[in-house]
Amino acid sequence: MKWSGMKGLEEHDRPREKLVARGAAALSDVELLAVLLGTGTRGKGVLEVAGEVLRRAEGGIERMSVEDLQRVAGLGTAKACQIVAAFELGRRHLLGGRATVRESKDVLPFVEEIRDKRQEYFVCLSLNGANEVLATRVVTIGLLDSSQVHPREVFADPLADRAASVVFAHNHPSGTLRASAEDLALTERLVRAGELLGIRVLDHVIVTARGHLSLKEEGRL
Numbered sequence: 001m002k003w004s005g006m007k008g009l010e011e012h013d014r015p016r017e018k019l020v021a022r023g024a025a026a027l028s029d030v031e032l033l034a035v036l037l038g039t040g041t042r043g044k045g046v047l048e049v050a051g052e053v054l055r056r057a058e059g060g061i062e063r064m065s066v067e068d069l070q071r072v073a074g075l076g077t078a079k080a081c082q083i084v085a086a087f088e089l090g091r092r093h094l095l096g097g098r099a100t101v102r103e104s105k106d107v108l109p110f111v112e113e114i115r116d117k118r119q120e121y122f123v124c125l126s127l128n129g130a131n132e133v134l135a136t137r138v139v140t141i142g143l144l145d146s147s148q149v150h151p152r153e154v155f156a157d158p159l160a161d162r163a164a165s166v167v168f169a170h171n172h173p174s175g176t177l178r179a180s181a182e183d184l185a186l187t188e189r190l191v192r193a194g195e196l197l198g199i200r201v202l203d204h205v206i207v208t209a210r211g212h213l214s215l216k217e218e219g220r221l
Contacts, residue, residue: 041074098132104214114171116209122170126163151193165200177213
């Protein structure tokens with residue numbers, strides 16, 4: 001039997017009521033996600049939609065992007081954004097204040113969702129003088145080359161952040177953990193631009209679903 005919402009459930013079995021009465025720890029993953037979604041769609045209850053999301057989350061729901069979530073039938077932009085925002089909020093608070101980047105592995109929590117993308121995502125992390133992350137932004141999506149990733153686009157936000165330094169990261173959809181000639185040329189160009197602007201480039205990290213490569217640690221920066 002299917003319900004368009006949760007009217008067919010006993011009140012004590014509804015996720016929201018259950019959360020109020022017994023606490024969030026008493027809810028299953030499906031029920032917690034149903035609380036975030038709020039309502040289902042025509043012909044499909046909220047628990048069914050939540051279950052479908054979890055079935056598609058092979059690498060973990062926390063790694064799903066808005067685009068990934070929108071592929072679930074009946075899940076629009078607004079609800080997809082709610083889910084992504086909830087996980088990002090939890091990530092920030094669980095880290096306990098601003099995270100510090102001391103080595104390449106410290107960058108990985110900020111680029112988890114691009115590691116297995118089918119397109120190349122170029123990401124810039126703005127850091128303050130204590131190497132604390134001020135902001136993380138996707139600068140470009142698509143084939144990565146020096147003509148697409150322009151210094152003025154890369155450094156515009158770090159300048160506004162009053163960043164002391166930046167760390168770059170991008171993914172290799174091919175899964176190859178090797179810096180290409182284009183990767184090295186782009187990095188060199190951005191390092192020169194950063195020097196003119198007074199913003200240090202601390203590292204450029206390449207990530208895949210299997211691992212990561214730091215140009216700094218490889219002696220290429």
